[in-house]
Each structure stands twice: as C-alpha cells, then as structure tokens.
Amino acid sequence: MTISIDPQKTNNESLQPKGWLRYFSFSLDHKVIGIQYLVCGFLFYLIGGTLASAIRIELASPMSDFMPRDVYNQVLTLHGTIMIFLWIVPVVNGAFGNYLIPFYVGARDMAFPRLNAVAFWLIPPSGLMLVASYFVDGAAQAGWTAYPPLSITTPQSGQIIWILSVLLLGGSSIFGGINFIATIIKLRRPGLKLMKLPMYCWAMLGTSLLVVLSTPVLAGTLILLSFDIIANTGFFNPVLGGNVVVYQHLFWFYSHPAVYIMVLPAFGLVSEILPVHARKPLFGYTTMVFSIMGIVVLGLVVWAHHMFTSGTPPWMRLFFTIATAFIAVPTGIKFFNWVATLWGGKISINSAMLFSCGFIINFVFGGITGVALAQVPFDIHVHDTYFVVAHFHYIVYGGTVFIIFSSIYHWFPKVTGKMLKEKLGILHFIITFIGFNLCFAPQHWLGLNGMPRRVAEYDPQFQFVNQISSLGALLMAMSTIPFLINVYLSVRNGKDAGDNPWNALTPEWLTSSPPPVENWEGEAPLVEEPYGYGKEITEGK
C-alpha cells in the first residue's frame, strides 16, 4: 500500500475560509493546525493559571478560608489536569510539531492531514467539558492522579467526565504521535539523511514513540477505573477485592513517560534556538541524538519511583532508584552540549535567548532535586510534600514553559511576518524569572519541614514562606500582561520581519514569512547543514 497525498485536493485554497476564519475551520494545513493548537493551548493556560492563582490565594493563610475544602480539591485537580493535558502536551507536541516537522523533513504537509485535524478538534470540546464539569455537580476532586479508592468514592459525575476528557485527550495525542512518526520516517524528501535532520525531529520521534507506547496503557487503566465507578466492578476497589497499588503501577507507566512527553520536545526546541542566536553549530549532534534515545528507553522503566512509599518490595525500590538516577546521564550530556554551543559564539542577548538560558538554569536545578528524589531514603521523607511540588514545577514550568515562550519569540516572525518587541519581551522574561523562582524555590523548604501537598490548610508556622510563594505566583500571573500586549501590538503594527530575520539555516526560514500554503513556492530546499554556522555556506545562502 502506498500513502498518497494530493495536496492540491487537501489544501484547496478556494474551499478554505480566508483570514482569521481559517483558524476556526477544519483546516488540513499543518501550519494552521499548529497555530490552532498553540492558541487553544494558551487559552487553557490562562484558565489553568487562574486556578493556580486561586490555589495560591487560598494558601496565603493557614486556614481554609478562601474556598470550601472540596472546591479547593476540585480547583487543584482541574489545574493539574489542564496544565498537563491541555497546555503543555498539546503545545510542545501538537503546536510546534505540526508547524515545524513538515518543514524540517521537506514535506508539504503531515502524512495524514485529516487525522491531524481530527486530533486537534478533539481538544477544545474535551477541554470545555472538563471545565464545565465544575458547574454540573462539582469537578473531579481526586487530584490529577485520580488514585482509587478516593476517585471511586468522591462524587461520581465529575470523576466520570474527567476520565472521558482525559481519554479523548489521550486519543488526540496518540493520533498526533502516529502522524509524527509517519511524517518523519516516510515523508522525508529524497536525499535528506536521518543524521542531518534538525534535532527537534529526533526529539519528536522519541516523544511520539513514548506517546504511542504508553498512552494506551493510561487509556486502558482509566476505562477499568470507570467500570469500577459506574458498573461496580472491583478492579481497583479494595472493598470488592481490588488492588489499589496496581492502579498506581498502570497509571505511572504512562505518567512517568508523560514528563518526558513534556520535556523532550522542549529539549528539541532549545536545540534549534540556541545555535541560531549563538551563531554556532549545535555542539555534539550525534551524542544529542543518542541521549534522546537513551532518555526514551530509560524513561519507560522508571515509573515506580513515584511509589516508594506505596509498599513496593525492596528489590523494586533498588532497581527503580538506579534506573531513575541514570537518566541524569543522557540529560546531563544534553545540558553540557548546550553550554558548549554557547561557548565561543557571537550571542545575541534577546528574549528567545534569555528564555532559553533561563530554561537551562531552572532545569538544572529541577534535575538535581530529581536525582535526589530518585534515592529511596531521600524520597521517603519528602514524597507527597511541597518539595515534590517545587521539583516538578521547576521541570514543567522552569523547563517547558520557559521554552514555549522562547519558541514563541523565535518563530513569531516566521508565523506572522512581524517581529515581537524586544523591550517588552525582556521585561516579560525578567518578571517571569523572578516570579517563578520566588514562587517555587521556597517550597523546597516547606516540603522538607513538614508541609504535605494537596492541602487547603496547613500549620501556621509555614505562613510566611507560603506568602512569599504566593507573591511569586502573583508576579508570574502579571508577567503574562507584557507578553499579551506585545503579541497584540506586534500583530497590529509590528516591524516587518522579512523571510529570515535571524539569518537562520533550518528550512522553515528559506521561504516567505508567513509561508505559502504549500510551504515553498517551488521545490523544497535540501538543507545539508541545518547548523552550519561559521562555515562557508552561511555566506552563500
């Protein structure tokens, strides 16, 4: 069987709405779908961020006085679920993957454009359904991990809607993953060697493998959970002889790889951004590729480090400690390589570069606490405390969200044809960086000293440190203001960007900004050296 795509038919321009309306229609253009993912994700980020602010307001005082306790748990659950399944995963995979991958492999669209559009259009309805469940009978309130038996015994309609929504979002990311694998393997233009692909392709290949291997396990688990809730089966319900620890194994078999589904694409994106603004080749291309694959393999075998206190047998604790700690090796290689990429460059200090360097610093911090958490005796004290909350926000916010912003500053000119304003961008960076560290650094201390996570009320001795953290959260919330103003102003009357404002070498820059429907007017260019800075070819093209 051959896959045949007729871009003439799929992307027939005369059938598509023009201008803004394009983004509200079932478009098959990978670039439109990419933007749809990004904008949709950002709207959910604003919702998730509002919920985060509500949580931090509640925690500014030790008593539970801002909202009722069960509402607190709903807000907490919604915040976590939205941030993971509706913001980070769709944006670093769906948005940037859809926009960039076809350019990087020299294709005019993704391998399965219709599947691609379906994958996106699953997201807004399931996200809205999830948010709306709050108004029906209260949202799910068992945390984003939905551990039974709590998830079986709390009010049911919210939990069922939560399961349905996560199932649909999981389906969406499986469709996306299949599409990325097919596109990268099958649609590469002739002559383009695998080891010449831009690093983001490798990152997306690794990520998509993780998605395809682990998401079905989550889906199966949640379906069993829903049987326990609706049909009174006893898979996980201890009253009926079910085993609650089995749920945790199955859940984390997906959800640990999920953190790599959130950070590997970010690793890919930063590998595209640093060389351009440092005007140097990406250091150690081959080791970068191998370290991605190393992370994929190790990422699949470390899930039980989330269960060191769940009564796992000792040998299992030992195995998962060592396996987890070893992920630090391929990850460390990547960080050394990025710093080596900066070393000896001609670095432009702009918003994209600052957010990327902020990412390196924050992620190194989060990675170090991660290696500590991998050690069973260490983890036993801080598991399920604010130390863990701090650790994973250093990874997902200080890591991935910083890279999302860096990427927006980097690719905005390509997508819109306009430049973003640097002064506002740098202001955005400064407020975000300070707010972020103020919010999450003190939480390490809270966890070490006795504050558990997922609590609406806490020991008054922790009030002062919690207030500092809440102040940081307030700053983070405010930091979106200069960003939104910047996007608004720049879209309206920003400086024209031209085709290639950064003088970059990867293929998306070798076409007009914004690119035409089929990506290139003529033949797709064959880029042999996507990172050939400092070499002859820079001058030529």
Added chain:
Amino acid sequence: MLNKNIYLILIISLVFGISFWIGFNVNLLPAEASINAPIYDELFKILFIIGLIIFIGMTIAVIYSLFKFRKRNDQIGDGIALEGNLSLEIVWTIIPSIIVLLIGLYSYNIYDRMGGMKELNHNHEMMSSNTEKIWAGISQTSDNEIAINNLSIEVSAMQFAFLFNYPKGNFISGELHVPVDQKVSMKMESKDVIHAFWVPEFRIKQDIIPGQPTILNFTPTKVGKYPIICAELCGPYHGGMRASIIVEEESDYKEWFNKNKKPEVNL
C-alpha cells in the same frame, strides 16, 4: 595559557568551597528525633553539596558565556564552527555516570542502615492462607521479625483521623504515645481510602493502604511532641488530618499506659 588555568582552578575551588560551606552550615531540615533521622541527614548533606557544586558551576558557565561571548554592536559573522569534541563528550558522559553510580550505592547503603532492605517475610504461613499481603515499610529490625518484646501498635487510618490501638493494653488512643529509645512496630491499615503516615522529625513515611496492611518500624530518640501528618490526598479534610506522637520517658509512658489499659477479659 598558564594564566587561564590559574583562573579556572581558582573558580573551581571557589565553587567547591562555597558549596561545602553552604552544605555544612545551612540546615534545611527539622529536628532529628529518630534513629533514622541522622542517617537520612547524612545522605541529604552529601546530595546537597554535590547538587550545589553542579548547579553553581552550570549557572556560572551560562552567565559567563552570555557576558563573554555576547555579540558587540560592531560584530558581524558567526562564532567558531565547532561541532563537537569527542574526548570532551566522553569525559562528561563518564564523570556523571560515576557520580550517579556512587550516589546510588551510597544511598543503598543508607537505606540498608535504615533497615529498608529487609524483606518482612514473617508470618509467612499464616499469610499465604489468605489473600492479604503485608508490605514492608522502613524497618529497624535486625532480624526479619517484629520482636515480641517490641512495642507493637495497630494503626488504623480513616477519613480523617488516625486511631492507635494498643493490643497489650486493650485500648485505643487518638494520640500516639511511645517511650523514648525503644523500637516501635506498627501495623497499619486503612478503613477507606489511601492515607499516609508521616512524621517529619523521624524522616519516615509510609502509605496506609486499604486491603494491604503495611508495617512501619522506628525508634524515637528524643523526648517531645511531634506532628503526625497524612501525606496522601484522602478527601476534603486531608489537610486537617493530623495527630501527635508523644515521645516520653519510660516511666511517663508506663504511667500513661496503665491509666488507659483495660483489664483483660478472661473467658
């Protein structure tokens, strides 16, 4: 060249110096009140110092690059076309691997000293006859059994309270009283959802799982009153699910015990 190396050595020793100083002088942990606590804190200190060295080192490298290699206004063109350096890359693969391995072995040792590597396969015959399993938490037992003369307590957790049953005295208490410097064995079971038993000053935590009792052993070393905190989301009042553990002198404990104990019922 010589100059450069001197600067490098200076910076490295500074990073090490600062990290060691912080590691030994900044205390981020609460009081130590069980045998486990000083062992835990030893590991914490090591991890803290190694972490600081790496973090400070990387941060300096990034910020230094941004300053040193920033593009001046009059500059055009690219940086050096350096694509890789095999020996450098091998070095920074092998060194972290060794560090990670050493940390892993060391923390295995720590965990063993805490008693965590002991399989609790006591009562094996009895257990195999029903579907119930007892999972091992941290254990301080030198043998594989809960010694008979240990203080053994049954903990039951429910939304939203801990109850402590003293089988020998045949009474139930909402407060956990234990004598100082004596090994305590707890068998913990939940009546509804998953809870967790955490005493920050003891550096121990163990989930309390419905349908699967867990064992937790510890030896308190300091007289005082410490919080017992539920560390697993268990419902709306999870944040309020706390109790106290009162570590007291043997005589005070005896007094409390005798006041509470119920007379044996002989059938």
